[in-house]
Amino acid sequence: MPNYKLSYFDVRALAEPARIIFALFDVPFEDHRVSVEEWNELKKSKFNSSETNNHLVFSETPYGQLPVLEVDGVEIGQSMSITRYLARKFGIAGKNAEEEAIADSIVDQYRDFIFSFRQFTSSVFYGKDPEYINKVRVEVVDPARDLFLGIINKILNKSESGYLVGNSLTWADIVIADNLTSLLKNGFLDFKKEKKLEEFYSRIHSIPKIKEYVAKRKDTNL
Numbered sequence: 001m002p003n004y005k006l007s008y009f010d011v012r013a014l015a016e017p018a019r020i021i022f023a024l025f026d027v028p029f030e031d032h033r034v035s036v037e038e039w040n041e042l043k044k045s046k047f048n049s050s051e052t053n054n055h056l057v058f059s060e061t062p063y064g065q066l067p068v069l070e071v072d073g074v075e076i077g078q079s080m081s082i083t084r085y086l087a088r089k090f091g092i093a094g095k096n097a098e099e100e101a102i103a104d105s106i107v108d109q110y111r112d113f114i115f116s117f118r119q120f121t122s123s124v125f126y127g128k129d130p131e132y133i134n135k136v137r138v139e140v141v142d143p144a145r146d147l148f149l150g151i152i153n154k155i156l157n158k159s160e161s162g163y164l165v166g167n168s169l170t171w172a173d174i175v176i177a178d179n180l181t182s183l184l185k186n187g188f189l190d191f192k193k194e195k196k197l198e199e200f201y202s203r204i205h206s207i208p209k210i211k212e213y214v215a216k217r218k219d220t221n222l
């Protein structure tokens with residue numbers, strides 16, 4: 001079993017689906033929570049013009065941001081590449097090439113949504129003023145959320161299994177279900193009006209290993 005080290009800030013956000021996959025398959029990993037101070041040190045630590053052809057590399061991490069997964073010292077950047085890698089490794093990427101492509105496309109759709117949602121989460125994380133945060137909520141996130149949840153509802157309405165892809169769990173279910181946690185915690189989702197999403201959310205969170213992990217994890221709003 002390789003040594004895994006996952007470095008990210010002390011929130012769920014982009015690293016949580018990977019943490020959930022580790023928990024689901026009982027795979028030990030180092031859950032390295034990076035403080036903002038520690039990150040600022042890492043960030044200013046590197047500029048090597050010959051290596052980067054004069055483009056700035058802002059930190060020691062592969063792409064200058066977190067999360068990063070180290071597998072026996074090999075560093076992987078980009079949250080969804082990390083999550084897809086783990087999904088493939090542990091067998092929840094999809095049962096064939098078509099299922100894999102559909103799972104990927106659902107996650108890509110989620111990425112389109114979080115381009116908007118992250119304007120809210122980063123404003124909260126960096127303590128922007130409440131009026132600005134509310135403007136982002138109403139003008140940016142609400143319309144993007146309506147579109148995104150409409151798409152997820154459409155997929156679930158067609159699903160016979162209750163999963164987003166095929167008839168078993170894929171990483172797309174984990175990514176979307178964890179994002180629903182963030183929407184719930186930040187007042188963007190009301191299960192009283194979203195019964196199909198509630199059913200899906202319960203299905204994923206009733207998987208024993210996920211349930212056990214979620215009950216004991218550090219609870220964060222983002």
Ligand SMILES: N[C@@H](CCC(=O)N[C@@H](CS)C(=O)NCC(=O)O)C(=O)O
Nearest residue numbers: 013014064065066067077078079080
């Ligand atoms: N597309 C990247 C985005 C990574 C990203 O935006 N990371 C943020 C935290 S959520 C970060 O490292 N922020 C600190 C910085 O940019 O200095 C991914 O999905 O991993």
